[in-house]
Amino acid sequence: MQEQSQNQLNNQPPAMLNRNHGGHELFDMHEVLSGMISVLDQFMIFRPLVQDKELLSILDRQYNFILSQYNLTAECFTSGQKPSQETSTYMMQEVAQVNYGLSPSQPKKPYQSLNDVKDAGISGYMLGLIKTNASLLTMAAVEVVNPVVRRVLASQVENYIEMAYEIFLYQNKHAYYQVPQLATSDIQTMLNTYVQSPGQPQLPNNNSNGIGLQ
Known part of the structure; x- marks a missing residue:
């Protein structure tokens, strides 16, 4: 039955198919959705390696939020219509003070084995993924x-900024990200x-009547 419905859809004339997307838009949306999947997959890979409960909580909350936004983004992209659920707002649970200044730390180098993978590195990878997707969505x-689709994407940019800031605050608190x-x-x-700018600037007259400049 499902195969029959799919065949009927494929046999419909072009005018009856979803045509409310531009060509460039289709490529951009494939990149956006693939980016979301990449974040979700890599968060899942990171999860068994996380040691700190606070970082694990951040990872789980962000994973669940991104998954929900992926689902509604994929839905509205496929249909071209308003998704069945509204976009939501991500709220971090803890807002910490930023610690400024530099303190001595161990030099960084590539991992020699999986035993070298620590929360500092995992949180850094999480931050990089979220910041990359924020740029991609924008x-x-x-x-x-x-x-x-434009509204759904635009509404998510602020959420990714919020998630990136949450990871930054975690890193900064543990001196992984010094400022x-x-x-x-x-x-x-x-500063x-x-x-x-003082007062109201004097804008030049508009040349809408086509008269050349004197």
Whole structure:
């Protein structure tokens, strides 16, 4: 029965098929969905290697959220219509203070065996994957022409930024991701580089009547 329905769908004339996607959009969406699958698969690979319960909690919550967003993204891409579920907002459970400054740490080098894999490395890989997908979603969202799919992608960008920041805070708290600062005088110089524009600028007249500039 399912095969018969699929054959009927394939035999439909082009006008009856879902045509509300642009060609470039189709390639972008394949890249986006493949990227989501890659994150999910790699999070699953990481899970047995995680030692810290806090990091495991972050991994599980982000995995479940990304999976839910993957499902509705795949649904609306296939149908071209509003998905059966609304996009949701990712909320981190703990907001920690950022620790600034550098402290001595062991030099980094490639792993010699799986025994060298620690939470510092796993959390770093997680952060890289999430940041890459945030960029991919942003680039795709401004190329997609289907209004529903565009909204679904755009709504996820902020969530990926939130997930990336959550992993960063975890890394920063454990000194895996240190944040250097400039000297106080340099900070002040950089902060004072730009000032607000005073008043209303005088915009030039529009040349809509086609008269050449004098």
